[in-house]
Amino acid sequence: MMHFDSSIRLFDQARRLMPGGVSSPVRAISPYPFYTARAIGPYLWDCDGNRFIDYCLAYGPMILGHRHPAIKEAVSDQMDRGWLYGTPSELEVRLAERVSSLYPSMExxxxxxxxxxxxxxxxxxxxxxxxxxxxxxxxxxxxxxxxxxxxxxxxxxxxxxxxxxxxxxxxxxxxxxxxxxxxxxxxxxxxxxxxxxxxxxxxxxxxxxxxxxxxxxxxxxxxxxxxxxxxxxxxxxxxxxxxxxxxxxxxxxxxxxxxxxxxxx
Ligand SMILES: Cc1ncc(COP(=O)(O)O)c(C=O)c1O
Incomplete structure (x- = not known):
């Protein structure tokens, strides 16, 4: 038997702070959404300890699943060099090259x-x-x-x-x-x-x-x-x-x- 006591409590607080209690209509699950505490690979755990298979993957971006080691390493390396510059950086040039090579229609x-x-x-x-x-x-x-x-x-x-x-x-x-x-x-x-x-x-x-x-x-x-x-x-x-x-x-x-x-x- 699954329990959702912590999710219910969080949703109660959220409802008083945010319209519908959520930051996007797609997260407005009735009667209350579950609140995720952690994730790895194809699994999510909510704050009550229930485990779910994640078929949603954040609507797309988590294409390799959660906490993929290669992505974690790349993000962590970048963190050591700072994470927001407000200036151009080489990374965006490399990414633009990569995207352009996959989408030849883009000039x-x-x-x-x-x-x-x-x-x-x-x-x-x-x-x-x-x-x-x-x-x-x-x-x-x-x-x-x-x-x-x-x-x-x-x-x-x-x-x-x-x-x-x-x-x-x-x-x-x-x-x-x-x-x-x-x-x-x-x-x-x-x-x-x-x-x-x-x-x-x-x-x-x-x-x-x-x-x-x-x-x-x-x-x-x-x-x-x-x-x-x-x-x-x-x-x-x-x-x-x-x-x-x-x-x-x-x-x-x-x-x-x-x-x-x-x-x-
Ligand atoms: C086909 C399509 N275009 C645009 C958007 C908008 O993207 P975003 O939610 O990043 O603003 C979505 C969002 O689901 C989408 O499915």
């Missing part, structure tokens, strides 16, 4: 702190370089917590974007059009209807956040062909698929060259 890359910032910046680059405001996203796709992608499910091309959250102004989502995944006809229709006004299509190549749902055969190729034909930039949001579906992400696995790529987690 340049920029490091940011979260997937949200990555998709926000990619959309801004697309809008800035095309001089257009409208964007297309896939219904059910998630690209982080910034205004222009927080669009209600079901608000498709006919309604234009309706905010998915209080605090997101209608003006921030009115330029976001949604099309269903695996529906090339809907994409083609929207690209034609708003011809010359669309900066980009942003998509998770494998729809992770309501799935995973795999692309139908030829769907990604068609999305690439249609965006190219309509002079619209294709952003692959590989925050989840990157380094996991294959080392070079979905773009390597399916052989597609997007114009912009976002990675994270």
């Amino acid at each position: 340049r890359l920029r490091f940011v702190s979260s997937g949200t910032e990555a998709t926000m910046a990619a959309i801004r680059v697309a809008r800035g370089s095309t001089g257009r405001d409208m964007i297309i996203k896939i219904e059910g796709g998630f690209h982080g917590a910034h205004d222009s992608v927080l669009v209600k499910a079901g608000s498709g091309a006919t309604t234009l974007g309706i905010p998915d959250s209080l605090g997101v102004p209608a003006d921030a989502t009115k330029n976001t059009i949604q099309v269903p995944y695996n529906d090339p006809a809907a994409l083609e229709e929207v690209l034609e209807r708003f011809s010359g006004r669309i900066a980009c299509l942003i998509m998770e190549p494998v729809l992770g956040n309501i799935g995973p749902i795999l692309p139908d055969k030829g769907y990604l190729q068609t999305a690439r062909r249609l965006t190219e034909k309509n002079d619209v930039l294709l952003i692959f949001d590989e925050v989840i698929t990157g380094f996991r579906l294959s080392l070079g992400g979905a773009q390597e696995l399916f052989g597609i060259k997007p114009d912009l790529t976002t990675l994270g987690k």
